Amino acid sequence: MVEGNKPKVQQVRERIEDGSILFLYTQPNGYQEFTVKVTDGMREFLIEEGNAQVLDFGSHEILLAEYDPELKLLTTYPTILLPRSAYFGINKYRSIQRISVDEAMPIFDDEEDDDGRYHFRQFPAGFSYDPFDGFGLIYMLRFIVEAIEEFDNVDEIRITRGSETSIEDRIFFLPRAIYEPIRKTLNRTHKAAVDFANVEKKNFLLSDLVFPLKPISEQRPIVRRTKGDLHAILDAAINAPGRRSQARSTNQSAAVRVVKSSAKELLNENHDELLELNREIELVTLEDVITKFEARLADKTLKEGSWQKFLSKNPFILRLAFGLPAIIFKEQMPVGGLDIDNKGGKLADFVVKSGAIGNLSIVEIKTPKAKLLGKTEYRGGIHAPSSGISGAVTQVMDQRYLLQENIGQLLKYSRGEEAFTYAVGCIVIIGTTPTIEAHKKSFELYRNNLRGVVVITFDELLEKLKALHQFLAEPSTEDMEETDEVSDTIDYGIGEDEDLEDDDDGEE
Numbered sequence: 001m002v003e004g005n006k007p008k009v010q011q012v013r014e015r016i017e018d019g020s021i022l023f024l025y026t027q028p029n030g031y032q033e034f035t036v037k038v039t040d041g042m043r044e045f046l047i048e049e050g051n052a053q054v055l056d057f058g059s060h061e062i063l064l065a066e067y068d069p070e071l072k073l074l075t076t077y078p079t080i081l082l083p084r085s086a087y088f089g090i091n092k093y094r095s096i097q098r099i100s101v102d103e104a105m106p107i108f109d110d111e112e113d114d115d116g117r118y119h120f121r122q123f124p125a126g127f128s129y130d131p132f133d134g135f136g137l138i139y140m141l142r143f144i145v146e147a148i149e150e151f152d153n154v155d156e157i158r159i160t161r162g163s164e165t166s167i168e169d170r171i172f173f174l175p176r177a178i179y180e181p182i183r184k185t186l187n188r189t190h191k192a193a194v195d196f197a198n199v200e201k202k203n204f205l206l207s208d209l210v211f212p213l214k215p216i217s218e219q220r221p222i223v224r225r226t227k228g229d230l231h232a233i234l235d236a237a238i239n240a241p242g243r244r245s246q247a248r249s250t251n252q253s254a255a256v257r258v259v260k261s262s263a264k265e266l267l268n269e270n271h272d273e274l275l276e277l278n279r280e281i282e283l284v285t286l287e288d289v290i291t292k293f294e295a296r297l298a299d300k301t302l303k304e305g306s307w308q309k310f311l312s313k314n315p316f317i318l319r320l321a322f323g324l325p326a327i328i329f330k331e332q333m334p335v336g337g338l339d340i341d342n343k344g345g346k347l348a349d350f351v352v353k354s355g356a357i358g359n360l361s362i363v364e365i366k367t368p369k370a371k372l373l374g375k376t377e378y379r380g381g382i383h384a385p386s387s388g389i390s391g392a393v394t395q396v397m398d399q400r401y402l403l404q405e406n407i408g409q410l411l412k413y414s415r416g417e418e419a420f421t422y423a424v425g426c427i428v429i430i431g432t433t434p435t436i437e438a439h440k441k442s443f444e445l446y447r448n449n450l451r452g453v454v455v456i457t458f459d460e461l462l463e464k465l466k467a468l469h470q471f472l473a474e475p476s477t478e479d480m481e482e483t484d485e486v487s488d489t490i491d492y493g494i495g496e497d498e499d500l501e502d503d504d505d506g507e508e
Helices: 040-048 052-057 139-148 176-213 227-238 246-261 263-269 271-298 304-313 387-411 437-447 458-473 477-483
Strands: 008-015 020-026 032-037 061-068 073-076 098-101 156-160 166-168 171-175 326-336 346-354 359-365 373-379 382-385 420-429 453-456
Touching: 139 176, 156 176, 171 176, 176 227, 227 271, 227 458, 271 304, 271 458, 304 359, 359 387, 373 437, 382 437, 387 420, 387 453, 437 453
Parallel strands: 098 156, 156 171, 359 420, 420 453
Antiparallel strands: 008 020, 020 032, 032 061, 061 073, 073 098, 166 171, 326 346, 346 359, 373 382
């Protein structure tokens, strides 16, 4: 308390639950202190709740805020004031002791009207304005403080009207113009994650609780989204248009260059860590491909050429269609069929060399929107294959025949490349898996009785990608043993799954 003449004392509010009382002390010079008094009733309540720490408080008051009229500076001391918290009266943060705002008004003044007015809402949106919440940032935005606490020489955050962040005299100066977009980005990211989780919860309940008791005709397929989907959603929330940091991009590029230039040294000195980094890169890359694949499946306007380019850029997707290791031998490869005028030649979308022997296979690409079955029921619930799928199968069989007939001539000028056509396999990638039971039956009967031709749908390829991702993401036995170690952390009594307070200004 600042020494001087006796201050004016105002009882601001009492919390009935535990008997705690808020007081405001105003000095003649305008200096103010805002406190919560540990009353006897409050001590009894906290002791009954098992909080023996309150014995250390005696009957003194906990300082929550102060106002300096000369500096026009309002300073808060974020404190845990949850009545049943085992950490009642303790600072909310690890090293940040104070959060202040410049160009502030007094905590209370009586200039505007006879009753006066309390000014608790001087901090920007995202701060807690209720004194019984102990001030500070709302729980969802605590990461801002945790990030600033990376600086060991900082114990105060000051919200300013400047334009640049800086550190001086143990104070981290955070301009409103920088804080506000950060707050909105965190808010968008949190809401995107919550929305994602809510959809997954609903889908889980439908698939595991509801649909098993529903007639087949009333069921619908539930597509479980992957970690890659969540990454894409959060990335879109964080990197809203115009928000990507050039510095961030530059730093990432620099990090990649360092790893590339020092790969051998890193492998020798940090073998396990580098292998783990490689595994993480593979997972992230696979997640990115899965996300793009799903986005393409949702786009009904894409043509065959677009899908061919996508698979060409991501050839390992095609390898999933084979039971043996495979590499792309040629794209848009001529397989024969020319007439005397060099017209009528036929091109295979992809010719793949699979296995250790180098046997060739042909891959024909259609689109996910291609129909697999005819609309009209043939008889007894059976549907005939559509002209699209039967034409694709006939086309790839013709290409196989021509490739076997002309392989010698095709390889004559291939600069020593070696390939064989002992038993040319044929794969057709087309459509999406039917959802109606009768259609599933018709489709399975048709494709499983084809000789030498494998038909796979686009969504089945996607599921193969997801299965591969799940396999790579599963922790090793060693990783699982490490996760059994328990670390001591402080629990403030607020769970990550709780519904959190929205911004006061309603920003999305």
